[in-house]
Amino acid sequence: MPHDPYRTSEGADHAAGPAVIPRRPIVGALREKIDGVRKIAVLRGGGIGDLLFALPAITALASAYPEAEITLLGTPAARLLDGRVGAPHRIVRLPVAEGVYEPSGAAVDPEALRRFIAEQRGAGYDLAAQVHGGGRFSNPFVAGLGARCTIGTRTDDALALERSLPYVYYQHEVMRWLEVAALAGAAPVDLEPRVIVAPEDVELGRARLGEADGPIVVVHPGATDPRRRWPVERFGAVAAELSRSGAGVAVIGDASEQRLADDFVRAAVAAGAAAAPLNLAGKLSFDELPGVLASADLCLANDSGPRHLAQAVGTSTASVFWCGNLLNAGPMGRGEHRVQLSWTTNCPVCGRDSTQVGWTAPRCEHDDSFVADVSTEAVLADARALLAERAR
Structure with missing residues (x-):
């Protein structure tokens, strides 16, 4: 039998085979630790x-x-x-x-x-x-x-x-x-980010979101790079459908995203939302954001900081990603996090290849969405499936 360095026969029942030493996962090569690190x-x-x-x-x-x-x-x-x-x-x-x-x-x-x-x-x-x-x-x-x-x-x-x-x-x-x-001999403990939210933060978040008879959906239609933004009208259409099904909807964003949030509210109302979404854009302090997201049943968003934070505090997410960004920043599990993916690889305006990034190929000047080909129906289906699972 070939030698397995992760097995040992010490203290093992040889009739049952060698014992297995529990091992922690490793990403890359685990180097030796450094002495005297304080x-x-x-x-x-x-x-x-x-x-x-x-x-x-x-x-x-x-x-x-x-x-x-x-x-x-x-x-x-x-x-x-x-x-x-x-x-x-x-x-x-x-x-x-x-x-x-x-x-x-x-x-x-x-x-x-x-x-x-x-x-x-x-x-x-x-x-x-x-x-x-x-x-x-x-x-x-x-x-x-x-x-x-x-x-x-x-x-x-x-x-x-x-x-x-x-x-x-x-x-x-x-x-x-x-x-x-x-490289410093540190093996993984977590494979995804986790942020512990205190009970008082959750209480504050619930107070900000208000009472709701059904699930609460927090929407973030923004992203630092405009090319990562799904059209705000489609966010509004999904939110309207969820609202008619009994969900409470709130929109978040920083001060620079207030106009985008206003557009989202108008789009949701125009699409027939049962009630106008609660607009918290520009009204939340940085310290309130984790509690608000932790109080929600679902975060509907682009590839953005609030989406990643929602995942880190334990809230389900339905999101829209560009294919390249999914490789670098997407959620690893699909039980609580669903992703709709765009395969657009060239600028919709000038056609420049955008798969070569950063220092190798500076981006063109156009900000048109790279994720506009993702359908409303697909994102809505993800949101409904996650809310149903959350209810169970």
């Missing part, structure tokens, strides 16, 4: 979805190094994790830095950036993890923190950290960062 820095810029995709890697590091304090160097999106159970244990907001954190309209302040790096070097990190991107800007940033060991991904033109992996765009973001965590 402080870990994790760099993750970006929005809500970017932050959430890094959480399983942070959890893996916390499990592998239970005595270590983990500091997240993040953006305002990291406020979602303030005061919540588990790692990260500390959150430090990033300064404006090219390729790392570039809020709209803000300029790099070289002196503020220098002070930040100096302060973080003084923290005495043993391990610094880059879970941000290809590394052209983020790897020098992480290297500047002065940690004993650095890990992360890199494109061919990026600085190599002590332990690096090639950055290949088409990989699920959660898997990418779990593979980085494995």
